[in-house]
Amino acid sequence: MAFIVAVAIWLLALALLLPAWFGPWGFPEAITPLARQIDSRMTLTFVLSGAIFLLSQFALGYAVLRFGRKRKEAATYIEGSARWEMLWTAGGAAIFIGLSLASYSAWAEARFDAERHSAGDADRLIVEVVGQQFVWNIRYTGPDGDFGPTDPKLIDDSMGNALGVDRTHPMGEDDLIVPRLALPVGREVEIVLKSKDVLHNFFVPELRIKLDAVPGLEGRLRFTPDKKGTYEIACSELCGLGHYRMRAFMEVMEPAAFETWLSEQAQYVQ
Ligand SMILES: [Cu+2]
Incomplete structure (x- = not known):
């Protein structure tokens, strides 16, 4: 039973990624260097979050396989691991802040920079x-x-x-x-x-x-x-x-x- 559930989780995770890969829902053509810069940040964000999604779903399937119990067995209480929790919270924060910083210049170039240098460019x-x-x-x-x-x-x-x-x-x-x-x-x-x-x-x-x-x-x-x-x-x-x-x-x-x-x-x- 555990095996079927694990495989179902893995297949579902892969199937959810298919439309993102093959779907017709892309952006219209980019016609400025800035637009292409934004697109590349967007792709980076999608690829990163897609990879994390796949990894976590595969870990979930693995956990079902490895720690699945028979029905008659009593449930066990698990404390969890503070170290791992700290690690993935910090990791998530680092990715989130890193992506914001990497995208800031693309965003600001069209807006703030225009205000800053609005005069003097003939x-x-x-x-x-x-x-x-x-x-x-x-x-x-x-x-x-x-x-x-x-x-x-x-x-x-x-x-x-x-x-x-x-x-x-x-x-x-x-x-x-x-x-x-x-x-x-x-x-x-x-x-x-x-x-x-x-x-x-x-x-x-x-x-x-x-x-x-x-x-x-x-x-x-x-x-x-x-x-x-x-x-x-x-x-x-x-x-x-x-x-x-x-x-x-x-x-x-x-x-x-x-x-x-x-x-x-x-x-x-x-
Ligand atoms: Cu209007």
């Missing part, structure tokens, strides 16, 4: 992404490289000024507000994430980035897309009745095509 493309019920507004600086000042009194959706940009200001007259996030491939991007009304969430699975857009706060995200393509930006914070249709697209294109696209948009707006 080559970085800074784009403002502003959520509102139920669209994403994307603002480019225009040729002058500076965002113009905004004022809530100037907000006029029918005139294409959803963000209230001061069009009379020299820095604001060339600002471009569009519903699509176009980016050149291979160039570092900094997203300044804002919200006009309620909580929204900027989520692009291919970037492995997800950040709340909080009214009154500025979120900063930094990444360098290196694969061309069109990716969905789905709002991931339930933000009202039209939440389900709040989506935009991020298109990563050749730098030349990006410049052409920008000037086309500017002409269209004018």
Whole structure:
């Protein structure tokens, strides 16, 4: 009987790992070095926890085989071993803390580092992404490289000024507000994430980035897309009745095509 139970435990443990190995539930393609870094930490975590899971299940089966008793025998009381308990608690803690430390840089690179070095990098493309019920507004600086000042009194959706940009200001007259996030491939991007009304969430699975857009706060995200393509930006914070249709697209294109696209948009707006 003990033998059957032990083998059943072992087979079940192996069977539980099969879908993780062969299943179709992988992540979508990673399109930044940061995303690939996050994926490798994820794989490391899965492999480590999978190995520990297998080891502990095999130990359980072994214990059933080795210490299984016949029905008629009296039960015995076992004290346990303080040494072993200390050992595996410390081991678990070490793995847990180690994985957090190893993943910290990948996590912080997209968030804190963007805030720390937000000024002074001339080559970085800074784009403002502003959520509102139920669209994403994307603002480019225009040729002058500076965002113009905004004022809530100037907000006029029918005139294409959803963000209230001061069009009379020299820095604001060339600002471009569009519903699509176009980016050149291979160039570092900094997203300044804002919200006009309620909580929204900027989520692009291919970037492995997800950040709340909080009214009154500025979120900063930094990444360098290196694969061309069109990716969905789905709002991931339930933000009202039209939440389900709040989506935009991020298109990563050749730098030349990006410049052409920008000037086309500017002409269209004018
Ligand atoms: Cu939303």
